[in-house]
Amino acid sequence: NAGVTQTPKFQVLKTGQSMTLQCAQDMNHEYMSWYRQDPGMGLRLIHYSVGAGITDQGEVPNGYNVSRSTTEDFPLRLLSAAPSQTSVYFCASRETGGSYEQYFGPGTRLTVT
């Protein structure tokens, strides 16, 4: 099992550009989520999904879109990048029952200039 994978690892964008952060998991988890982590802070939930075709907003959804067309993939789209979106982005997945243990991807470090 590869677990949760994220691409790219690093990205630099100019203000106004758009891009998609990729996230995939091979554990057949229904629940997937995206977080951002700013320096010296905990993670903040951007969007989450409880299954294919179902997404919902988290604490800080503005400026981001998600879709969930398959169980495995949960991409995060930045519509028009702003310097305030400079952060480290983590994708995570877990079962919707059982142990509820959450698995995190390695993260994407995004800089917007």
Place this chain on the structure above:
Amino acid sequence: ELKVEQNPLFLSMQEGKNYTIYCNYSTTSDRLYWYRQDPGKSLESLFVLLSNGAVKQEGRLMASLDTKARLSTLHITAAVHDLSATYFCAVEVAGKSTFGDGTTLTVKP
């Protein structure tokens, strides 16, 4: 709005000593998580606490949950240098997780 408060935010310990990190939260929760994060790395799941009175232990770490007091603790026994990291608690309500700001633990010889 759910608030999650951890204390202390910074903790410097001597090897061999015991200490406790506290996680207070403001509303009824579905479950509570503890994570470890090493500098520049991702998060590693330590414990998931599902119900009142839950206690879990792994090595020198033990986590407990008191849902009536809305309090979880992470107890460190006989600290060793390898435990130096940042520890986060997170509370999940209706599918949404809220994280504390983390406790940065430094274990000194």
